[in-house]
Amino acid sequence: MNNSLFADNARPKTVYVQMTRQTNGTYTVEKARVLDKANQYSRSIRRVNKRQLTQELKNAAYSGKLEVS
Numbered sequence: 324m325n326n327s328l329f330a331d332n333a334r335p336k337t338v339y340v341q342m343t344r345q346t347n348g349t350y351t352v353e354k355a356r357v358l359d360k361a362n363q364y365s366r367s368i369r370r371v372n373k374r375q376l377t378q379e380l381k382n383a384a385y386s387g388k389l390e391v392s
Contacts, residue, residue, distance in 0.1 A: 328375040334360075339357075340355050353373075356369065
C-alpha cells in the first residue's frame with residue numbers, strides 16, 4: 324500500500340497550507356486543505372492530514388521535486 328497522501332498518477336491538486344515560521348527558522352504546518360474538483364461545476368475543500376502533507380513536502384524537497392513560486 325502506498326503511504327503517500329496523493330496517488331502517483333493523481334491529477335494536479337491545489338493545496339492550501341497555513342504555516343508558521345518560528346524564530347529559530349523552523350516551520351510548523353497549522354492547517355492543510357486540498358481543493359477537490361469533481362467536474363467543471365462541482366468542487367469542494369477538504370482537510371488533509373498535516374503529518375502526511377509535511378512528509379510529502381519533505382520527500383519532494385529531498386528528491387529535488389519541490390518548486391516554490
